[in-house]
Amino acid sequence: FSLGVPLSSLPIISAALGLLRFAWQRQAILQAEIAQLLHNVYWSSSLRENDARAKLDARMRQDCPLSLTSHRFISFLHHACEGEYALGLPDLLADTKALMDVAQDNGRFASPAQWAETFTTALEVTRWQGERSISSHEYQAIESFKNVLQQLLSLAPLIGKISANEAIKRLTQLCKNKIFQPERKSQPAIQVMGMLETSAEPLDAIWVMGMNDHVWPPITRHNSLLPAHIQRNTKTPNASSEVQMAFALAIHERLIKSAAQVTFSSAEKDGERKLRTSPLMHGIPELASKPEISLTLAESLAQASTRDWQWLDDNQAPPVKPGEHVGGGTGLLKAQAICPAWAFYQYRLNAKRLGEPVNGLDVMERGS
Template sequence: RSIFKPGKRIGIVVPELEKYISLLKRELSAELVPNSIFKPDEQVFNISLALPLSQEPMIKVAIDLLNIKSATITINKFLSFIQSPFLGFAYPPSQEISDLERKLRKRRILSISLDQFESTYGNIPQIKRLVEVLRSWVSHKDLFTLSPYENNLLPSEWTEKISAVLKAFNWPGYSKDSTSHQFVLSKRHQSFETWKNCLNQLSSLNQILGPINREKALEYFTNIVQNTPFQIKTPEHSIQVVGLLESSGMQFDHLWIMGCHSEALPAHPEPNPFIPYEIRNKFSIPRSNSQRELEFAEQSLKRLIVASPDVHCSFPLHEGDMDLEISPLIKSFPNIDKTNYLSKRIKDHILTLTDLEELTEPEFLPATDTEKRLYSTEGISSGYALLKDQVECPFRAFARYRLNSERHQIPEVDYDNLDRGNVIHKALELFWFDTVDSDTLLELSKDSLEKQLKRYVREALKICSIRTTNQTQFNNLEIERNIRVIHDWLLAIELKRPSFRIHKLEKSISINLAGIKLLLRIDRIDEIPGKGLLLIDYKAGRDAKPTEWFAEKIRSPQLPLYSMDEPPAGLAYGHLVIGKPEFKGTTIPDFPLGQFKNHDFKKITGCSSWEELLKHWKTRLNRVADEFLRGKHTVAPINKGEPCRYCEFDSLCRVQETLETWESD
């Protein structure tokens, strides 16, 4: 930028251009054309390397559509279709599309059935058309007559089918009548023209291939697209970014040779193992040996030095964790003093402004009347999570429940820890629904117990993990594992408990705190004869800590919240892990529970009675709910940012700068 003048040619030579092309494009755009963050097509430089046509987003969408082979489609791919402007969908997505995406994510499914889509997920006209075309394509039916077409067709006939189905998909998402100069130069138009050339190549294979099936036609066509380079045609720019080989014969007014480190200049040889050693050396095949690469690097440098009156070389000091050194070929070049140029990035300019506006953010943004009415009537599902978020970081509760910005992550695998926990919960529910009390448990023989557990776990797996229905071998392994987990728990804990009977299983309740209706579900309530009720919450994952009930801020409000529905005589975590099940919590004095680790609430909290402890919890939890309604939303994670480790709102609250300060302290 400092040396640029109209009519002057500036060259940037990069020895490993294919490796750094994305990085170069981003950094050069940010520095030379800061406005490109708003107008991506606005550039002042050319990059000579042409990437495969298949890497263009518009083309990738088309290839993905054509290669769908069944009526079951992965959820990630489906979402990419209904949010793609290349298929005529609006960006940002419409409210209907956003609601559908949220619904699909909440269901935690990996794939959807096109045949059942309309009955399951509603009728959005634009998506209905997409699904109809997809169904006809995967079933090998004509789009208009719906009659099956022949399995084997000539490549030219397949090009017609491909074009017809993409047109029905509204691809590539723009009007073909546009003839403006700007449109003709656009990247989308040029991609489409190159795509049509690829179709022509497929058609030209009629005499060679003859009639072929659709899978073969798509295989050949995909291969053509992947091997077709695409370089967008742009007006001639003064700044040219080229590779070491492409720079041959070019002349510049100013030249910058970057990446001149010892690992790239000369390059390491990569001989082809399928070419005999003698032939590689005799014909000096590129990348065949070190001597050849050294000679090529020396010749290239000599050529570049005379290609411009003003040549600058540079090299990086580090790449990842590896320290780099200057190439021995340029060590003799004179060094120049480093000059720090002001950044032209938009974000850097904002940071350097001296007249920044000073903004004092209010600590509280009270809930509106509409929000209060919603919270008090419809309520909040799994309401304990709201209180937990408000305690751990007020901004997290604000973002999730006031801004509705919760991210529902699509499972990466078809069976994860959440599924595993749900299966254990459901299996225990089914077991205790039939077993009823400790006497019935004691009457079960070892064989009978194992048979029952196998039946309940198998049933629970069917209910809680539909995604693994057809994975027989995996399901058998998971059934065996869960049987062992529950069996260990029953032997180590339940069979050693004094008499009890099941009072309630999976009881749904609602608690009103400060005008907020919290919807909750208690895993299990036991009745201890002559003593009272025991609330039990199963934990199959991380270690649960009853001490968090007694802290100044209650980080685990679940069981204390449950105690407000029907006053119990004790609260307990049932921690189910292989080899080390635990039963722990807090109770009234002289409450018989067998192998139970009791946390004495009198010593920890100072409360003189159980009733005082329940009242203390109610007061604290009401205070947290009221704090949420009053709109406290400060970014204030407890324990020096511990909740931030797995929080999805870090990019929204930008807490990282604060955490770095804490770590340095």
């Protein structure tokens, strides 16, 4: 994306903010948020304990309520690492406890500078960034996050001492406002741009998508704080359909002259609703044939190879071995009729759907 994305939307930064919220939040946390942290690769021994984390998530869905406090989760995690069916999560348990110790020792009001230092320590004890080597983009995101922490320091003269939750809220907002665009050594082959963006260099080709009449020209959007007739008379942006048409025509003319090859496309349907093309496309000739679809990686490798490829038809499951028993009775026949793939997963691989956490008794426990 040519304009970049909010820093908070990057997975490695989202993991850091999620860990901080988990540590200092005193109210109950939804299981979905805890599960998201469990499956995140950017902290603790995420690679070595990946399978055990998934089993912990499945067990948590079954044994825990819909939401639980961080301290209750620690107790649940400690219990899951003991006994006959203990999960191998020593690093997760140690790093989570270390994170909660930092939060417990720093739970009072403090200045933004103190919170920035505390948050850095909290992420260090959880081994934020994970086990694997980070990419260039992730490294740049981490450096940008450090700069945001420095921005948090600049708020000290304005807000004084604040609570941890307020500091995390301010830090999250700063990350949302920070637009991250990684540096590149060369110009990217493909850029995703908005209608109002322009490229500093000539483009080989442009593909403009979504040219439907309900999208382009943009619909009228009056400013609710000003009288509508004044906006129309002064031709302010978004004031009337005439203003929007003039605006769209100007953008349209610029797009046509921005590259040697310009393609406009529109959607035919939105679900069951048929869509119409934008009126600005009526004077543009249609393509004689549909554009070629890019080959997949497998197809590209097959064409470049000089050897004969062996094609394997694997739409049939392996046959049942002699002496192998497949249970299920009529349930197997019903599942096979509805979805053969799911019947194979359930009765041959013994795969089960993850349970949905609920507060109190679920439907099976309540009965009819």
